Amino acid sequence: MALQAQFFARPVREVARDLVGCTLTHGRTAGVIVETEAYHQSEPACHAHIGRTARTHVLFESAGTVYVYRSYGIHALVNLVCEPEGIGAAVLIRALEPVRGLEAMRARRGLDAVEQLCSGPGKLTQALGIGLDLNGTDVVGGPIRVGARPANQERPEVVESTRIGITKAAELPWRYSARGSRFVSRPWPPGLTSTAALTG
DNA sequence: CATGGGATTGACT
DNA sequence: GTCAATCCCATGC
Numbered sequence: 372m373a374l375q376a377q378f379f380a381r382p383v384r385e386v387a388r389d390l391v392g393c394t395l396t397h398g399r400t401a402g403v404i405v406e407t408e409a410y411h412q413s414e415p416a417c418h419a420h421i422g423r424t425a426r427t428h429v430l431f432e433s434a435g436t437v438y439v440y441r442s443y444g445i446h447a448l449v450n451l452v453c454e455p456e457g458i459g460a461a462v463l464i465r466a467l468e469p470v471r472g473l474e475a476m477r478a479r480r481g482l483d484a485v486e487q488l489c490s491g492p493g494k495l496t497q498a499l500g501i502g503l504d505l506n507g508t509d510v511v512g513g514p515i516r517v518g519a520r521p522a523n524q525e526r527p528e529v530v531e532s533t534r535i536g537i538t539k540a541a542e543l544p545w546r547y548s549a550r551g552s553r554f555v556s557r558p559w560p561p562g563l564t565s566t567a568a569l570t571g
Numbered sequence: 572c573a574t575g576g577g578a579t580t581g582a583c584t
Numbered sequence: 585g586t587c588a589a590t591c592c593c594a595t596g597c
Contacts, residue, residue: 448579556584
């Protein structure tokens with residue numbers, strides 16, 4: 372059952388929390404969302420904080436719009452726009468548990484380990500074939516879809532912690548992860564050694 | 572028009 | 585743990 376635009380037209384932190392356990396699909400590849408982060412125009416880590424520009428105008432569009440941007444000149448990061456139209460806010464999808472199209476993901480990523488296919492915001496866009504060309508598309512009727520958590524499936528326990536890799540507003544606990552998942556981008560709390568992440 | 576920085580990743584010490 | 589790759593875009597002259 373696909374999520375509708377109304378699901379995203381809520382406070383961005385609620386949407387970020389509720390997206391954990393939902394399924395992100397593009398083409399023949401799909402994964403269960405296990406890690407998200409919320410961004411809102413009111414805080415400086417959000418691209419929309421500076422207002423509407425050529426880059427950020429998508430963040431102010433209607434709920435359910437897809438925002439894809441290039442990070443560090445290399446990676447594409449995918450976000451889902453939230454809150455009423457005119458408010459700049461979005462949820463960054465940071466990690467997935469791969470569930471469909473594993474071989475396509477392996478081919479695109481150039482590695483086999485399932486834990487490493489989608490365990491990061493740049494990794495999952497590469498695994499699912501999501502590029503900048505999808506910026507501005509819609510999760511309702513567009514190439515990227517989000518499916519609700521199945522009713523017979525238990526709601527995952529969600530851990531709240533601080534966001535990863537930012538310098539501004541780094542203290543806000545706006546990161547949401549599925550407790551115990553082996554597919555998150557980094558262990559919690561953040562700051563543990565990277566070797567622990569690989570073996571855990 | 573030139574410049575600097577970034578919501579990351581992977582390779583290397 | 586440290587660091588370079590790489591490019592779009594916002595900013596400033």
